[in-house]
Amino acid sequence: MMDAMPLPRNSARLSRIDIRALPSHVRAVLGGIDEVLVYDLAMNVRFRRVTSRDGLLLHGESGWAEAAPFWDYDPAESSTWLEGAIDAASSPGPRLHRDAVPVNVTIPVVSAESARDRVIRSRGCATAKVKVADPGARLEDDAERVRAVARALAETVGDEGRVRVDANAAWTADEAIAAIELLDEAAEAVGGLQYVEQPCASVEELARVRRAVRAPIAADESIRRASDPVAVARAGAADVAVIKIAPLGGIRRALRIGEETGLRLVVSSALESSIGLQVAVRAAASIPGEVLACGLATASFLASDVVAEPVRVEAGSLPLRELEPDLRLLASPVDEALRARWIDRLDAMAVHLGERR
Numbered sequence: 001m002m003d004a005m006p007l008p009r010n011s012a013r014l015s016r017i018d019i020r021a022l023p024s025h026v027r028a029v030l031g032g033i034d035e036v037l038v039y040d041l042a043m044n045v046r047f048r049r050v051t052s053r054d055g056l057l058l059h060g061e062s063g064w065a066e067a068a069p070f071w072d073y074d075p076a077e078s079s080t081w082l083e084g085a086i087d088a089a090s091s092p093g094p095r096l097h098r099d100a101v102p103v104n105v106t107i108p109v110v111s112a113e114s115a116r117d118r119v120i121r122s123r124g125c126a127t128a129k130v131k132v133a134d135p136g137a138r139l140e141d142d143a144e145r146v147r148a149v150a151r152a153l154a155e156t157v158g159d160e161g162r163v164r165v166d167a168n169a170a171w172t173a174d175e176a177i178a179a180i181e182l183l184d185e186a187a188e189a190v191g192g193l194q195y196v197e198q199p200c201a202s203v204e205e206l207a208r209v210r211r212a213v214r215a216p217i218a219a220d221e222s223i224r225r226a227s228d229p230v231a232v233a234r235a236g237a238a239d240v241a242v243i244k245i246a247p248l249g250g251i252r253r254a255l256r257i258g259e260e261t262g263l264r265l266v267v268s269s270a271l272e273s274s275i276g277l278q279v280a281v282r283a284a285a286s287i288p289g290e291v292l293a294c295g296l297a298t299a300s301f302l303a304s305d306v307v308a309e310p311v312r313v314e315a316g317s318l319p320l321r322e323l324e325p326d327l328r329l330l331a332s333p334v335d336e337a338l339r340a341r342w343i344d345r346l347d348a349m350a351v352h353l354g355e356r357r
């Protein structure tokens, strides 16, 4: 008889890649990886230009991990995501210092009313990160959204409420200085902005903005997409380092970079499935001492997930869990063209990784 368990609604798609059929240079890079899957998930919100997520899930001696570089990352840049996933699936995990990690609720570019709603339904997050400066968005709408979020937090968690914003490098230095002044004021109900993430693209602009505004500055793209991820810290251009585990090459490499910056750390997601999020939770749980709320509460942006029970915020934190993909999803395979694209991409990433080793 066929498996009688019904598939979840809005089902994710999942397919297997036969490792034995891969070229030897790819198999050499994969090392002890004994399972490679391709997933394809819809998102239920537009996040910048991203409306769906697809990627690879890898299994090895230490469990499951994920490599899901966005399609605008070239093979060289993407190869660090693969490196990190192979490392996480193959190496013993880090020493853990806590069994749950505080997280921020992430507020996409939505109406003020919907933003308020998201804070209230955040399952106890005292910190909110508000996306601002989306292409085509108006600063006044950003300010209104920040104000709604700050007020909702002040009402629900009082003094513990924190609001940070993320501009994804959209502003010039002059635009940033003016916008931050306005948004800092909009966050008045929680005492102003906790920090502004990546207001401008370059380290020089960040440094200039940091000198000109009250709010602290966090670096994200300046770390995650830079040839020298520590340069922004050396230049005195940031107060906080946003650490994305997958693009920075996995738990150990990412945390080493974080430590080298000497800045306060926030571990944040790259919109991974629950498998990748759980690797990032493990990384955040291994940071000794205080951690700021991490940007890992993004599973709710996925319309479906690759595990039977997606990671879920509890009392403002994500608990540590061991997760594995729901293999029943193999009954709804990804498009063959997408699977072929990932096989090609795996090859291209492996070439870069092989050369670096």
Ligand SMILES: O=C(O)CCC(=O)c1ccccc1C(=O)O
Binding pocket: 104, 105, 106, 129, 166, 168, 220, 268, 269, 270, 271, 294, 295, 296, 297, 298
């Ligand atoms: O940090 C968060 O709260 C959520 C993650 C997030 O914002 C993000 C997710 C995918 C790609 C880029 C970013 C970003 O921080 O810019």
Ligand SMILES: [Mg+2]
Binding pocket: 166, 168, 197, 198, 220, 221, 242
């Ligand atoms: Mg960011």
